[in-house]
Amino acid sequence: MGSDDMPVATSLSGAVRDGVAASLAGVDAELARRYPGDPGTRQPVHTVYVPADAFAADTVRVWGEQALDLLDRHAPDAGSFAAALGLPDGLAGQVYERVRGKLRSEPVEDLRIDFEDGYGPRSDAEEDAAAVRAARLVAAAVADGSAPPFIGIRMKCMEAAVRDRGIRTLDVFLTGLMAAGGLPDGLVLTLPKVTFPEQVSAMVRLCEEFEKAHGLEAGRIGFEIQIETTQAILGPDGTATVARLIDAAEGRATGLHYGTFDYSAACGVSAAYQSMDHPVADHAKAVMQVAAAGTGVRLSDGSTNVLPVGGGEQVRAAWQLHYGLVRRSLARAYYQGWDMHPGHLPTRYAAVYAFYREGFTAAAERLAAYVARASGDVMDEPATARALSGYLLRGIECGAVDLAEVTAVAGVGRDVLLGLR
Helix, strand or coil, rough: CHHHHHHCCCCCCCCHHHHHHCHHHHHHHHHHHCCCCCCCCCCEEEEEEECCCCCCCCHHHHHHHHHHHHHHHHHHCCCHHHHHCHHHHHHHHHHHHHHHHHHHCCCCCCCEECCCCCCCCCCHHHHHHHHHHHHHHHHHHHCCCCCEEEEEEEEECCCCHHHHHHHHHHHHHHHHHHCCCCCCCCCEEEECCCCCCCHHHHHHHHHHHHHHHHHHCCCCEEEEEEEEEHHHEECCCCCEEHHHHHCCCCCEEEEECCCHHHHHHHHCCCCHCCCCCCCHHHHHHHHHHHHHHHCCCCCEECCCCCCCCCCHHHHHHHHHHHHHHHHHHHHHHCCEEEEECHHHHHHHHHHHHHHHHCCCCHHHHHHHHHHCHHHHHHHHHHHHHHHHHHHHHHHHHHHHCCHHHHHHHHHHCHHHHHHHC
């Protein structure tokens, strides 16, 4: 009898194992509910905010044209663009051409029509009209294919002074979309200035009631939670409130968006030092990151208010700042951020494309070795394989790399990448 045929001795009965399974059934269900993992869908690399009164049918196209015009004037070729940003010579041409192509074909990945800070207080009649108009323009853009992949509104918050107005704008906008043919697949709603979980619960109720009123599938409407108040990070008892906000959303939360300037001001940071890389920002985002891990809720960094306008030296300085901030966010696993001006688009895509292009070959080789169970310089765990596949898919989805490039090195296609992620 060979050693493989030797009986294996055990001491614990099947009844014991079944008892353990029964005792942990509730925990298993709770883990599955609270931590479903990454949804496996595309995440935009940025969100563009446009005040509701400034939003027009050609907003996306105009932003792309303005960004290209800025490139033509201040970085007309790969060499000048690389010199302005400090791009490595080996990446300059690839990144520059892909950035120009992106600005022509899909300059904005996610557009938020702003009815909050960027819009300000208006008469009810004026805001009603703006919400009706926004719904009409969004529906038309979705129908003719000119809409960005993700689009929606940021309503006013749930604080008492503006609550009714925010709810009404949300209702008018969604009702207008339904009348025009239904809610688009890429619909995104943003709930700002959240302080207490009960405000998130109120948003959940609004979504539920709208779904019932229109016979929509339960859970069809999700929303982002904007983190702009200190109370959203730490509660009065010292607990991480942001985790409670995610729980209060009952599976409807799609993202946590950091609000650079409101949060910084709430911490007492003077205007000159309010930035995405300030220590108070890093602390808040670290808490957000841990709270969101495994939940399927995506993270977005904030924005810079330094705009690439004026003379060449001023534009290049603003570009360098924005490029560095975006690269910093990407390294910290914040794969999305806000862009407030068309001039931010070239550096947004340059930073994103450089991030993925400079590392995709090594990532694809490591993933190929993992799939083949081959040994190499690094012995990767399943969690690392998830990170590698996620990195490659993000690069493909935003246009930084092509699926054929990744497949040629990794030896696997999109289905395998999705399965690993």
